[in-house]
Amino acid sequence: xxxxxxxxxxxxxxxxxxxxxxxxxxxxAAAQSGxxxxxxxxxxxxxxxxxxxxxxxxxxxxxILRDNxxxxxxxxxxxxDNATLGTALRQLLSGTDLTYQIDGRxxxxxxxxxxxxxxxxxxxxQGVVIDEQKRPVTGATIVLPQFPTVGTISASDxxxxxxxxxxxxxxxxxxxxxxxxxxxxxxxxxxxxxxVLQDDVRRWRMWWWSVTAFSVKASSRRPSAE
Numbered sequence: 001x002x003x004x005x006x007x008x009x010x011x012x013x014x015x016x017x018x019x020x021x022x023x024x025x026x027x028x029a030a031a032q033s034g035x036x037x038x039x040x041x042x043x044x045x046x047x048x049x050x051x052x053x054x055x056x057x058x059x060x061x062x063x064i065l066r067d068n069x070x071x072x073x074x075x076x077x078x079x080x081d082n083a084t085l086g087t088a089l090r091q092l093l094s095g096t097d098l099t100y101q102i103d104g105r106x107x108x109x110x111x112x113x114x115x116x117x118x119x120x121x122x123x124x125x126q127g128v129v130i131d132e133q134k135r136p137v138t139g140a141t142i143v144l145p146q147f148p149t150v151g152t153i154s155a156s157d158x159x160x161x162x163x164x165x166x167x168x169x170x171x172x173x174x175x176x177x178x179x180x181x182x183x184x185x186x187x188x189x190x191x192x193x194x195x196v197l198q199d200d201v202r203r204w205r206m207w208w209w210s211v212t213a214f215s216v217k218a219s220s221r222r223p224s225a226e
Contacts, residue, residue: 037061039088045075051092052109059085061105064139064176069111070098101139103156108139108176112153125185126161127193129154129173137197140175144168145182173197 037059043051049065049072056063078092089100089107101108129137136158143151147165154160154175162171164185171193174180178197186193 037085038082039085040081040083041088042079044077046077047072048074048076048092048096048098051076051078052107055085055088055092056107059107061085061102061107064106064108065110070109101156103138110139110141110153123164124161125164125171125193126159127171127195128158129160129175129195129197130158131178131197132199137175137178140173140178140197143172143174145170145172171195 039055039058041051041054041058043054048070052063052065055061074096076092076096078088080088080091083091085102085107089102093100093109097111098109099112101110127142129140129142131137136156137154138156138158140154140158140160141151142154142160142162144162144164146168150162150165150168152160152162169185171183171185172180173183173195175197177200179200181195181197183193183195
């Protein structure tokens with residue numbers, strides 16, 4: 001009986017010890033993902049997309065490039081050691097017209113839109129951008145088709161506010177991963193608009209393949225070790 005007990009105890013120890021080690025060593029890695037990640041990168045004059053991909057790998061975050069805001073030929077430098085995710089992104093994008101937004105495990109990189117100041121005869125429109133599951137869409141671009149330079153972006157709760165020039169009657173809303181949508185402005189300026197964006201699966205696939213192809217192309221250019 002004692003021998004059977006000892007064999008059972010030793011068997012459990014052999015099986016549970018690797019699992020315990022895996023959980024012990026895995027917890028620090030999980031704690032350092034997302035916005036809590038620490039970034040170490042030293043790069044001189046490299047494409048910004050390549051460095052963003054490295055930041056995504058180290059942080060475990062998805063990198064979302066909005067529309068055509070990020071020039072793939074734009075080259076930047078970054079030198080950080082054990083920096084926070086926000087510090088690394090701020091240093092990377094300093095000196096450019098780009099900004100970023102962290103939402104969970106998603107990092108959106110985009111060129112901010114400027115809202116026009118209130119002018120005589122203008123009116124204000126307010127709204128919220130959500131997805132089909134009623135979740136707020138952060139960083140959606142809201143512009144006026146008749147005035148392409150006038151626009152804003154949605155906040156972390158999906159809300160937005162925009163001053164409308166005379167003659168504006170439509171909004172155009174776009175965001176990576178969603179279908180672009182146009183909305184006719186109501187005559188009642190005091191009503192808050194609720195704009196529901198639908199998933200754009202085809203565009204997500206195209207973006208994924210373009211980023212993957214860029215990574216493969218970059219890897220193929222690396223000199224092989226002799």
